Amino acid sequence: MADVTSVPSDYFPARALIDLDALAHNVRTVQAAAPSAALMAVVKADAYGHGLVPCAQAAVGAGATWLGVAQVGEALALRDAGLTVPVLTWLYGPDAPFEALLAADVDLSVASPQALEDVADAALRTGRRARVHLKVDTGLGRNGVSPLELAAVVDRLAALGAQGAVELVGVWSHLAYADVPGHPTTALQCAALDDAVARLTAVGLPPAVRHLAGSAAALTDPRTHYDLVRPGIALYGLTPIPALDAADLGLRPVMTLEAELVTVKPVEAASGVSYGHHYVTPGATVLGVVPLGYADGVPRHVSGVDGRPGAPVRVTGDRARDTVVRGRVCMDQVVLDLGPGATERAGDRVVLFGDPARGEPSADDWAALAGTIGYEIVTRIGSRVPRVHRDGPPPVMPTDAAMPTDAAVPTDAAVPDDPATETARLDLTLATADQTRALGTALAGLLRPGDLVVLTGALGAGKTTLTQGIGAGLRVRGQVASPTFTLARVHPALAQGPDLVHVDAYRLESLDDLEALDLDTSLEDSVTVVEWGEGLAEVLSEDRLEIVLDRPHGAGTGSGADDLDMADAEVGERRAVLRGVGARWRGAGLESLRIG
Numbered sequence: 226m227a228d229v230t231s232v233p234s235d236y237f238p239a240r241a242l243i244d245l246d247a248l249a250h251n252v253r254t255v256q257a258a259a260p261s262a263a264l265m266a267v268v269k270a271d272a273y274g275h276g277l278v279p280c281a282q283a284a285v286g287a288g289a290t291w292l293g294v295a296q297v298g299e300a301l302a303l304r305d306a307g308l309t310v311p312v313l314t315w316l317y318g319p320d321a322p323f324e325a326l327l328a329a330d331v332d333l334s335v336a337s338p339q340a341l342e343d344v345a346d347a348a349l350r351t352g353r354r355a356r357v358h359l360k361v362d363t364g365l366g367r368n369g370v371s372p373l374e375l376a377a378v379v380d381r382l383a384a385l386g387a388q389g390a391v392e393l394v395g396v397w398s399h400l401a402y403a404d405v406p407g408h409p410t411t412a413l414q415c416a417a418l419d420d421a422v423a424r425l426t427a428v429g430l431p432p433a434v435r436h437l438a439g440s441a442a443a444l445t446d447p448r449t450h451y452d453l454v455r456p457g458i459a460l461y462g463l464t465p466i467p468a469l470d471a472a473d474l475g476l477r478p479v480m481t482l483e484a485e486l487v488t489v490k491p492v493e494a495a496s497g498v499s500y501g502h503h504y505v506t507p508g509a510t511v512l513g514v515v516p517l518g519y520a521d522g523v524p525r526h527v528s529g530v531d532g533r534p535g536a537p538v539r540v541t542g543d544r545a546r547d548t549v550v551r552g553r554v555c556m557d558q559v560v561l562d563l564g565p566g567a568t569e570r571a572g573d574r575v576v577l578f579g580d581p582a583r584g585e586p587s588a589d590d591w592a593a594l595a596g597t598i599g600y601e602i603v604t605r606i607g608s609r610v611p612r613v614h615r616d617g618p619p620p621v622m623p624t625d626a627a628m629p630t631d632a633a634v635p636t637d638a639a640v641p642d643d644p645a646t647e648t649a650r651l652d653l654t655l656a657t658a659d660q661t662r663a664l665g666t667a668l669a670g671l672l673r674p675g676d677l678v679v680l681t682g683a684l685g686a687g688k689t690t691l692t693q694g695i696g697a698g699l700r701v702r703g704q705v706a707s708p709t710f711t712l713a714r715v716h717p718a719l720a721q722g723p724d725l726v727h728v729d730a731y732r733l734e735s736l737d738d739l740e741a742l743d744l745d746t747s748l749e750d751s752v753t754v755v756e757w758g759e760g761l762a763e764v765l766s767e768d769r770l771e772i773v774l775d776r777p778h779g780a781g782t783g784s785g786a787d788d789l790d791m792a793d794a795e796v797g798e799r800r801a802v803l804r805g806v807g808a809r810w811r812g813a814g815l816e817s818l819r820i821g
Contacts, residue, residue, distance in 0.1 A: 237611055238516045239484035242579075243275050246616040247462055247477040249287035254475045255456045256288055259443045262450040263666070263698075265291035265313065265436070267457035269299065274522075274604040275461055275480055278306045279614040284460060285310055288663070290670040290698075293455055297321050297331070304329040309814030310670055313358060313395075315368070323347030327355055332394055336360035336368045338378055345390040357382075358395035358434070359425070363417035364410055365401045375421060383428040395434035396421055400449065403441035404466050415448060433700050433722055440465035444474055452700075462580075463588055463599035471589065478587060480603050481579030482610075485572050488514040489563070498560050499552030503530035511567035513540075515575060518557040522605035523577070526595040528554045535559070536594050537586040539576040540569065545584070578602070649805030651815045656798055661687040661774075664801060665694020667818050669752075672699070674723040676809070677766040678754045682774030687799050688756045691774065692727055695754060701725045715751070724751040768807030775800045 256264050266284035271277050281292050281303055292312045294300050300314040301322075314326070315334035324347055326333060335341040335357050348355040359382065362369030370378050385391045398418050402408035418437055425432055435451035440459035442449040445466070458464075462478035464471040471478065491511050498504040498512065506512075515538070519525050527550055529535030535550025538561055551562045563569055579585035588602040595602070655661045672678070672695070680688040689706065696705040701716035705727060716725040776799045803815055 235611065237609060238487055239482070239521070240611045240613050241274070241606055242481040242483060243279065243612050243614045244477070244479050244481070244616065245279065245283040245614055247479045248275075248280060248283050248460055251460045251462055251476050251479070252284050252287035252289055252456075255440070255443050255454065255459055258445075259438070259447070259450045259454045261447075262436075262438075262443075263291060263434075263453045263670075264289045265293045265453055265455045266460055267293040267439070267455050268303075269293065269295040269457070270604050271299075273458060273461050273600065274606045276612040276614060277302060278308075279612075280460075280479075281306070281308055288667065290667050291453065297326055300331045301325060301329055304331065307814075315358075315360060319343050323355075324351050327351055327353040330356070332356045332358060334358045334360045334397070335378075336362075336370060338370070338374055338381070341378060341381060341385070341391075345385045348390040349388070354389055355391045356394045357391050358397050358436075359393065359421070359432070361396060361398045361418060361421045363398040363414040363421075363437075365399045365414075367399065369398060372417075375424065379421075379424045379428055379430075382425070383430055386430060393425065393430045393432055395436060395453070396425060396432040397434075397436040400437060400439065400442055403439055403446070403449075406441070406445045406466065411442070411446065411449065418451075458600050461603060463603065467598075471587070472581070477582075478578075478580045480588065480606075481585070482517075482577040482606065483574055483579070484515050484517050484577065485574055486513045486561075486569060487516045487558075487571055488512075489567070489569050489571055489573075497552075498562070499528075499555060501530075501553060503528070504552040504560075504562075506562065508565060510565050511563040511569070512551075513561040513563045513567075513569060513575070515559045515561060515577070516557065517577065517610070518555045518559060520556045521607040521610050522602075523554050523559060524591070524595040524597070524602070524605070525554045526597075527591060528552065536577070536591050539579075539585045541574045541576060542569065544568065547584075547586075647804055647806055648808065648811035649803075649813060649815045651803040651818060653801045653803070653818070654798060655687070655801055658687065658690050661690045661799060661801070662694035662697070664818060665691040665696075666698040667694075669695045669698020671814050671818075672723070672752045674750050674752065675766075676752050677769040678752070679769055679771045680754060680756045680774065681771070683776065686774035686776045687801075688774060691772070691801075692725075692754050692756070695752070696725050696727075699723065699725050699752060726751045726753040728753065728755040729757060766807075768809035770810060771804040771806060773802045773804075775802075 252266065266289035268277055268281045272280035277299055285308065290310055292303055292310055294314050295316040297314050297317050300312050303312050311332055313332040313334060323344060327347060333344050333355055335344055344355045344357060360369040362371050382393055386393060398414060400411055400414055402410045422432060422435060434453050436453035436455055437451055438449040438454045440456040443454035443456050444459060459476055462471055462476045464474060489511060492506060494506055494508045496506045517523050527536035529549055529551040530553060538548055538550060540546050540548055548561050548563065550559045552560050576585045578588045578591050581587050589599040591602045592599045655664060682688050693705045696716055699718065699722055701718055701724065703716045705716060713726060713728045716727065718724050805813060805815060
């Protein structure tokens, strides 16, 4: 008898290939369509069937600064994988594991008065303030606080905020007709969201983040962009708008579903194929069996029956060509008529759907035949079909991997807890000043009250430009400019986030001058950014983020510190080295700051 322990348990003669480079391209495409908004990558439903963690890592690596999931288990899985960017989850019942979610610093949507009470009760029990986003039903008629409930919920939010139970981070809603650009309902929903924001602001709760647009609106309707867009299906390269092809929107398909033929055989004319013989061969031909069926997510609706061709399939190889599913889709397999004289053999590859640019059918093609949408085609691919992830931006590493590669640590020892230890490091090349500013905006998503950022670099290297991005990401008041003549300037937060204290240490000559600014009083509640602070600012905190900006000599430099703003505005490539010092920055997510 064969030794079954030697048989690989993960063998499967089909797979879903996931192109993470295409996903990163799609993130950048959506971001380019909504340049004034931050981007939340929606990775719910196992990233629409593409694989939760690898896709989340690739999206963050491509510039997404938020992640969104429907189910709380997915939010916790993202945290377990080491992802530290803000994560929002929005679909749960009263018995959800609120304590675990609060401990993991997961943002929670509250879509009803009961949900608000459930979250607040957990916050009061645990002593952890909950970060919440108020979901308002602006016209979809699905989840969200109704207009009849809104006034009472706003008042209750204000009371719970005063108790320290909740922090209102955002207000959001979902569009009913986003896939029909220009539909009048969208304007009404924008107005309803604006009304909710005004009500919250009136009770002292201006939301830091307003978000309404999913994929379709993010790509086509700037009035819906607000502070954050939430693309989902567009990230996976499928169209969110039936009237437009994905390629028209600049999107690239991410999933390719392929299989090996497991049986190839000649048959006579008038041979019945699959259950019920709904397809009968018109002549002698060759049949091929594909080992995928409705148990794997192939819709039975794409069967080739009663004279209607089934779903398209691409046969690869020397005689690459298109064919279709013939006969009924079965639980585990479908049948192709390869045609008379076909030379394919068992093991040859076929593509059910993938990238039309390679001559393959698309998931949207399959959806049209099945009478559904591309979302359903990719999301329903079953769990026994392996996902094979390829390429993509460098992944966001889990906490344990946040150690610098050049650290001199014995192989049998842990990273020491010496506060001066470098605990995270990231090197980036920034092609433009806009990318420098975008790095600051993305970095703001990792910063929290009490953080110290020390900026070092020659004149014109981009220190103020980077700080402007941090200010934009923190949503602070006032224009961030070089504080050369005031030494320090405080930018109050517009919402409930930390203030930004911006210090220029260029004219400070000693630690006494620095201490005279009384910065210690602001560190606990603010983010402090010190330009020209190397060798001076370190006394303020044992935990700090040191950033060195380097630029080719002579590229747009000014003649002195007073020229800093002008110099920063020049174009030119920069190199940024981010070095986290102390326990605060171990696993803090610097790896997510990929600007492309």
